Each structure stands twice: as structure tokens, then as C-alpha cells.
Amino acid sequence: MAVSEASLEEKSSLANERAGLLYGLLGVFSFSLTLPATKVALFSLSPLSVGLGRALVAAMLAALVLWIKRVPFPNKQQIGQILIVSLGVVLGFPFFSAWAMERVPASHGAVLIALLPLATAGAAAFYSGERPSRMYWISSCIACLAIVGYAFQSGLGALQWADLALFAAVLSAAVGYAVGGELSRTLGGWQVISWSLVFAFPVLVFPVGGPLLQELQTASWPAWLGFGYVSVISQFLGFFAWYHGLAIGGVARVGQTQYLQPFLTILASWLLLAETITLGAVAAAAIVVLAVAKGRNAAISQARSSRRLSR
Numbered sequence: 489m490a491v492s493e494a495s496l497e498e499k500s501s502l503a504n505e506r507a508g509l510l511y512g513l514l515g516v517f518s519f520s521l522t523l524p525a526t527k528v529a530l531f532s533l534s535p536l537s538v539g540l541g542r543a544l545v546a547a548m549l550a551a552l553v554l555w556i557k558r559v560p561f562p563n564k565q566q567i568g569q570i571l572i573v574s575l576g577v578v579l580g581f582p583f584f585s586a587w588a589m590e591r592v593p594a595s596h597g598a599v600l601i602a603l604l605p606l607a608t609a610g611a612a613a614f615y616s617g618e619r620p621s622r623m624y625w626i627s628s629c630i631a632c633l634a635i636v637g638y639a640f641q642s643g644l645g646a647l648q649w650a651d652l653a654l655f656a657a658v659l660s661a662a663v664g665y666a667v668g669g670e671l672s673r674t675l676g677g678w679q680v681i682s683w684s685l686v687f688a689f690p691v692l693v694f695p696v697g698g699p700l701l702q703e704l705q706t707a708s709w710p711a712w713l714g715f716g717y718v719s720v721i722s723q724f725l726g727f728f729a730w731y732h733g734l735a736i737g738g739v740a741r742v743g744q745t746q747y748l749q750p751f752l753t754i755l756a757s758w759l760l761l762a763e764t765i766t767l768g769a770v771a772a773a774a775i776v777v778l779a780v781a782k783g784r785n786a787a788i789s790q791a792r793s794s795r796r797l798s799r
Contacts, residue, residue, distance in 0.1 A: 504736045504737060505736075505737045505738065505741060506737075507733075507736055507737065508732075508733045508734070508735075508736040508737015508738065508741070508742045509733065509737055509741070509742055509745060510733070511729045511730070511732045511733030511736070511737070511742075512729075512730065512733035512734070512737060512742035512743075512745040513733075513745050513748070514729040514730075514733070515726050515727070515729040515730025515731075515733060515745075516730075516745050516746055516748055516749050516752070517752065518721050518722065518725065518726030518729065518730075519722060519726055519730070519746075519749060520748075520749045520752035520753045520756060521717060521721070521722070521752075521753070521756050521760075522585070522717075522718055522722040522753075523585065523589060523594040523597045523598060523601070523753050523757070524594045524714075524753065524756045524757050524760045524761055525713075525714040525715075525717040525718050525722065525760075526538055526539075526585060526586050526589045526594070526714065526718055527589050527593075527594045527714070527757075527761055528710050528711060528713065528714030528760065528761070529711050529714035529715040529718060530586070530589060530590050530711075530714075531708060531710060531711045531714075532703065532706065532707035532708050532711035533700075533703045533704070533707060533711055533715060534699065534703060535583070535586040535587045535589070535590050536583070536586075536696060536699065537696065537699055537700045537703050537704075537715075538582075538586045538714075538715060538718065539582040539583035539584075539585065539586030539587065540579065540582060540583055540692050540696045541692075541696050541697075541699075541700035541715070541719075542582060542715065542718045542719040542722070542723045543578045543579070543582065543685055543688055543689070543692055543719075543723055544689065544692055544693060544696060544697060544700065545719035545720070545723075546685050546719050546720065546723040546724040547685035547686055547688060547689040547692075548689075549720065549724055550681070550682035550683075550685040550686055550724060551682075551685075551686050551689075553678070553682055554679075554682050554683070554686065559679060559682075562675065562679075562683055566671065566674075566675060566683075567687075569667050569668075569670075569671045570671070570680065570683045570684050570687055571684075571687060572663065572664070572667045573664045573667050573668040573671070573680060573681075573684040574664075574684040574685070574687050574688045575660070575663075575664070576660045576661060576662075576663045576664025576665070576667070576668075577660070577661055577664035577665070577668065577681070577684065577727070578664075578684050578685055578688045578723070579660075579688060579691075579692075580656070580657065580659075580660025580661070580664070581657045581658075581660045581661040581664065582718075582723065584653045584654065584656045584657035584660060585597065585601075585653070585654065585657040587650075587653050588650040588651075588653040588654045588657065591648070591649070591650040592648065592650040592651075592654075593757065593761075593763050594753060594756075594757040594761060594763060595753065595754045595757040595758070595763050595764075595765065595766070595769050596650075596769070597650075597654055597753075598749065598750045598753035598754050598757065598769070598773075599635055599638050599750050599754075599769055599772050599773055599776075600635055600638075600651060600654040600655065600658070601654065601657070601658060601746075601749060601750070601753070602631065602635055602746070602747055602749065602750045602773065602776050603631075603632060603635055603655070603658045604658050604661055604662060604665075604743070604746045604749075605628065605631075605743045605744045605745075605746045605747055606628040606629070606631065606632050607658050607659060607661075607662035608661075608662045608665045608666055608739060608740070608743035608746070609624070609625075609628060609739070609740040609743060609744075610662065611662040611663050611665065611666035611667075611739075612666040612669070612670075612738075612739035612740045612743070613740075614666070615663075615666045615667050615670060624740070627779045628779070630775070630779035631747065631775065631776040631777075631779040634772050634775035634776050634779070635772060635776060637772070638768055638769065638771075638772035641768055664684075665730075665734065665739065665743065666739050668680045668681070668684070668727075668731050668734070669731060669734030669735055669739040669742075670735075670739065672731040672732060672734060672735035673735045676732075677727065677728055677729075677730070677731025677732040677733075677734070677735055678727075678728045678731070678732075680727075680731050681724065681727035681728070681731060682724075685723070685724070733745075747776055747777050748777070750769075750772075750773040750776065750777075751773055751777070754769055754770070754773065
């Protein structure tokens with residue numbers, strides 16, 4: 489009986505992991521167009537309007553969904569976690585990535601953003617109690633070194649300010665993903681991103697709303713399309729699948745699907761922006777994916793869940 493129960497539990501865990509990976513891939517596909525779409529929006533809009541203005545549009549959609557579904561207000565502990573998510577994925581990542589996209593090609597940003605799985609695993613170890621194995625960290629560190637090496641090489645031997653902004657974007661998103669993935673297990677992924685957007689709205693509406701409306705009046709239609717994508721898909725709908733995947737499949741494990749994002753973003757940059765695909769970018773992205781593939785099946789144990797957050 490015990491063996492049968494253990495077998496059923498193992499099968500259920502495997503099914504959850506597979507489902508989580510599928511949802512994660514859907515989220516990654518949605519996010520892979522974020523940097524090219526941001527680049528297009530910057531043709532007519534400022535980094536501030538693109539990076540933070542998109543949250544205003546997404547927040548109105550989120551408020552509408554929460555109102556229609558009559559969702560109860562989060563409790564005090566959940567509010568604290570939601571604010572962390574909001575700082576990471578609503579404010580931090582969008583602003584830093586938009587600022588960087590004004591200065592470097594989207595394909596360049598794609599390679600540095602590939603650091604997200606490593607950073608997310610670190611944040612998950614701190615916040616969610618997940619404990620990836622040594623092989624996981626070795627493979628991820630190899631990927632990290634490849635990306636840093638590419639950043640130095642493409643920056644002619646030195647990091648650019650845009651690279652530092654992209655690193656800040658990665659750290660912001662990693663914390664938001666780890667805390668949001670943990671919170672999604674009890675609150676639901678779509679509620680996590682929705683409440684995070686709603687809580688950020690009062691902070692952004694006055695300093696960002698006015699300039700955004702003025703810039704949109706004279707923006708070109710490609711800029712409108714790019715801004716529409718990052719507002720509706722990147723900042724809102726994509727998180728429905730992403731946070732659900734993190735919740736059922738594990739933050740560190742599903743977070744590894746982000747290593748596919750550089751290839752998708754580089755391809756999108758070539759198709760949408762006619763950016764040159766450099767050998768260095770492809771080589772760095774390939775090393776990243778091969779290194780992580782080695783650690784794909786590395787064990788990830790679960791320590792005391794939400795140890796840090798429950799204090």
C-alpha cells in the first residue's frame with residue numbers, strides 16, 4: 489500500500505513538473521518578444537513611458553478582471569509578497585530593460601537576459617526553500633560565465649552602462665519570479681500579477697500617465713504595436729502561464745526554460761528589426777543552452793517552504 493501511494497505520488501509529481509514546463513514554455517514564448525517589442529516602441533516613446541507606462545495599461549486590465557471575478561482582497565502576508573513582486577516585475581525589470589534597449593541591440597540584451605534562470609534559482613533558494621543540486625549550479629555557472637564573457641567581448645573589453653542596467657533587470661525579475669511563483673501556489677498566478685499591477689498603479693499614474701498620453705498622440709503605428717504587446721502580453725497575460733508553471737513545476741526547474749529565450753529573442757530581433765545575428769551572440773547562447781541541458785535532470789530538493797517569507 490505504501491509502495492503504491494509512493495508510486496502515485498511520484499507520478500503526480502512528474503505530471504506536475506511536465507505541466508509546469510509546458511506553461512513555463514508558453515510564458516517564455518510570450519516574454520521572448522519583449523525586448524524587440526520594447527525596441528520598436530522606443531521609436532516614438534521614451535524609456536520611462538515604455539518601461540513603466542505599460543504597467544498602467546496592464547493594471548487597468550488587471551483591475552477589470554479582478555472586479556469581474558469578485559476576487560477578495562489579499563491578506564496582510566500576501567500583500568507584503570505582492571509588493572515584492574510588484575517592485576521586481578512591474579517596476580524594476582520593465583524600467584531597466586527599456587533603458588538598456590535605447591542603448592544596445594535587442595539581440596545583445598537577449599544574451600544577458602539569459603542569466604535569469606540562474607538568478608531565479610538563487611532567489612528561489614533564498615525565498616522558497618528550493619535546493620538545486622551541485623550539478624545544477626555548475627551548469628548554470630558555466631552558462632553565466634559564457635554570458636558575462638559575451639558582454640565583455642561585445643563591449644570591447646568593458647561592461648557598458650546598458651549591461652549593468654540589464655543585470656539590474658535580471659535581479660529584479662528573479663526576485664519577482666521567485667516570490668511570485670511561491671505565492672502562486674496559494675493565491676493563483678493570475679491573481680499574483682493582477683494584484684501586483686493594481687498596487688503599482690497609484691505610484692505610477694501621476695508621474696508616468698501624463699507624459700505617456702502626450703507621447704502616444706504622436707507615436708507611429710509600429711510604436712503603438714510594440715507598446716501594446718509589452719503592455720498586454722509581456723506585462724499581463726504572459727504571467728498567467730508563467731506563474732502557474734512556476735507554482736506547479738517548481739521555481740528553479742521551470743525557471744530553466746528561460747534559457748530558450750535568447751534564441752527566440754535573437755530570431756525575433758532579426759525578423760522584426762533586421763538586426764545582425766553575430767557569431768558571438770549565437771555561440772554564447774549555444775553554450776548557455778548546452779550547459780543547462782547537462783544540468784536539466786539535476787535534483788532539486790525542497791527545504792522548508794516559504795521559510796523566509798513566513799517570518
